[in-house]
Amino acid sequence: MLLRKLFPAVLLAIGSLPAQAAVTGQVGAASDYLFRGLDYSSGMLVQGGLQYAAPNGAYSGANMRNCSSCGGSEARLYAGWAGKLGQVVGVDAGVQYYLYSESEQNNNGHLSYLETHLGANAYGLSADFYYAPSYRGAASVGGGNRDGYYAALSYRYAIDTSLHLTGHFGYSWGDGLEQAVGDKYSDYSVTLSKQLDNDFAMQVAVVDTDLKGFLPSGAKYDDKPKVVVGLNKQFSF
Amino acid sequence: MNTMKKAVTGLMLGAGALASGQALAAVNGSVAATSDYMFRGLDASSGAAVQGSLTWNNPTGFYAGGWASNVTGGPVIPVGGNEFDAYMGWSTNLSNGVNVDVGAIYYYFSEHDQAGGTNNNPSYPEVYVGASFAGLSAKIFYANEYFGDASKVGNKDQDSLYTTVKYAYNIAQGLDLAGQVGYSTGNGIENLLANAGGNDDNYWDYSVTLTKNIGDGMAASFAVVDTNIKVAGFEDKPKAVVSFSKAFNL
Numbered sequence: 396m397l398l399r400k401l402f403p404a405v406l407l408a409i410g411s412l413p414a415q416a417a418v419t420g421q422v423g424a425a426s427d428y429l430f431r432g433l434d435y436s437s438g439m440l441v442q443g444g445l446q447y448a449a450p451n452g453a454y455s456g457a458n459m460r461n462c463s464s465c466g467g468s469e470a471r472l473y474a475g476w477a478g479k480l481g482q483v484v485g486v487d488a489g490v491q492y493y494l495y496s497e498s499e500q501n502n503n504g505h506l507s508y509l510e511t512h513l514g515a516n517a518y519g520l521s522a523d524f525y526y527a528p529s530y531r532g533a534a535s536v537g538g539g540n541r542d543g544y545y546a547a548l549s550y551r552y553a554i555d556t557s558l559h560l561t562g563h564f565g566y567s568w569g570d571g572l573e574q575a576v577g578d579k580y581s582d583y584s585v586t587l588s589k590q591l592d593n594d595f596a597m598q599v600a601v602v603d604t605d606l607k608g609f610l611p612s613g614a615k616y617d618d619k620p621k622v623v624v625g626l627n628k629q630f631s632f
Numbered sequence: 633m634n635t636m637k638k639a640v641t642g643l644m645l646g647a648g649a650l651a652s653g654q655a656l657a658a659v660n661g662s663v664a665a666t667s668d669y670m671f672r673g674l675d676a677s678s679g680a681a682v683q684g685s686l687t688w689n690n691p692t693g694f695y696a697g698g699w700a701s702n703v704t705g706g707p708v709i710p711v712g713g714n715e716f717d718a719y720m721g722w723s724t725n726l727s728n729g730v731n732v733d734v735g736a737i738y739y740y741f742s743e744h745d746q747a748g749g750t751n752n753n754p755s756y757p758e759v760y761v762g763a764s765f766a767g768l769s770a771k772i773f774y775a776n777e778y779f780g781d782a783s784k785v786g787n788k789d790q791d792s793l794y795t796t797v798k799y800a801y802n803i804a805q806g807l808d809l810a811g812q813v814g815y816s817t818g819n820g821i822e823n824l825l826a827n828a829g830g831n832d833d834n835y836w837d838y839s840v841t842l843t844k845n846i847g848d849g850m851a852a853s854f855a856v857v858d859t860n861i862k863v864a865g866f867e868d869k870p871k872a873v874v875s876f877s878k879a880f881n882l
Contacts, residue, residue, distance in 0.1 A: 420844060422852040422876040424665045424680070439680040441667040443852055443874035459854060459872035461667035461680050468668065470872040500707075500869040593848070628876070630846040632807070 417448040421458075423627025425598075428462060431545060431565055432582025432604035434621070435464040444471075452478035454489075465506060466498035475512065487514040487523075495532075504533030510543075519551045527571065535571030543572035557590035580606045594629040661686045664877035672794060672814055673837025673859035675706030675871065676715075686882070695735075696720035703741070707866045708828045710782040711754045713743025721760075733762040733771070744782070754782035758792075767800040767810075778820025785823040792820035806845035813838045830863030849879040 422443035428436035444458025455474035462469040475489020498506035514523035530543025547565035568579035586600040603620040663684045669677035687697030699717040721735020762771030778792035796814035814837045822833035841855040858870040
């Protein structure tokens with residue numbers, strides 16, 4: 396039993412699936428991969444993942460996607476715990492590793508990094524805080540601190556049982572983040588999501604940031620709203 | 633043509649089994665979205681790709697079809713725009729349970745010259761022979777003009793021999809884990825790697841793929857793909873690839 400708690404993913408992988416074990420998966424395609432408002436794919440995105448959730452609230456999983464800003468592909472490995480405080484407030488604490496295995500193949504340096512996460516939610520409102528000690532690894536080298544912080548607030552409103560509207564605001568800062576991105580910045584989005592038949596869902600979002608400045612070419616840069624559309628499918632084992 | 637295609641082919645068999653109540657469908661199709669189009673371990677799309685195929689199957693084992701994808705090329709592969717592969721072959725099950733497959737493919741890159749100026753046509757034909765038994769399969773491909781004029785170096789030969797072996801292990805109903813190793817060799821490989829700054833005439837590619845059948849002919853697959861290629865300015869590292877596909881009968 397202890398072993399099971401320590402290595403749930405391993406045991407599940409070799410096929411000893413108890414009937415109540417919640418292993419779920421997801422695959423999806425979207426017009427762009429936006430990570431906290433930043434365009435990470437410069438084009439179409441295909442992504443998918445697997446997750447194991449234990450009855451006691453512990454979860455772990457992995458997901459992967461194409462990501463031109465990550466050297467080609469990204470794999471995220473994560474684990475955490477989600478549960479309720481009382482009847483209303485949900486809480487979530489976890490850690491995730493952004494594995495950018497291909498970031499080294501063109502001598503771009505090692506971009507992989509670890510991040511911790513704390514969140515709380517109630518009545519459709521959620522607040523999340525993220526901390527990475529060395530944001531985007533080598534992209535934030537340059538002496539001094541390499542930390543990156545992200546705080547986000549979002550509100551999800553149910554228009555009806557299958558149709559939701561979500562407003563989101565995030566703020567990114569920290570010495571490491573400012574090295575990698577160029578500045579601290581805010582990102583905001585509005586997402587309409589519709590649950591479809593057969594565990595399909597679609598989303599349409601408008602995403603923007605307040606990033607302004609100059610590109611390496613010298614051209615002026617002022618981020619403008621991007622419309623993103625996506626379709627995904629959930630499945631279980 | 634690629635690992636995705638192979639995964640989809642396996643899926644089509646699954647879809648066929650699901651529909652075994654009806655007569656043998658003559659034409660199978662597939663559509664897929666993948667986070668990267670990997671060709672023998674090499675990145676051919678530098679990002680996501682959408683792909684599709686139609687294959688006509690004759691009860692005698694003869695088949696013919698076409699497969700299409702967007703391509704952008706990558707650090708090693710010299711293509712762009714779109715790829716259309718036309719193929720035909722013959723496949724049959726022997727009495728001892730071994731399946732054999734022999735055929736030919738033409739890789740056609742129609743947009744190679746649309747920008748004008750160059751005539752480095754990467755289109756080329758290839759022949760193959762394969763065999764499979766239970767979860768184990770092997771296939772050998774030979775091309776005498778690998779990636780056509782796009783990888784030509786002087787007047788050197790451009791032959792390519794690719795051997796791949798795959799073992800798929802059925803973990804549970806609808807869930808497979810497959811390991812694959814491939815070896816590419818020949819002057820065509822040397823030319824391709826020379827274009828990328830290398831001087832070897834061979835390389836290995838390897839992958840591990842987890843495929844989950846999610847019903848209605850759909851499948852999700854998760855793979856890690858890598859090669860041992862190490863040339864100036866490019867040392868290949870493992871790539872994570874996720875794909876979503878749907879097989880259907882016309």
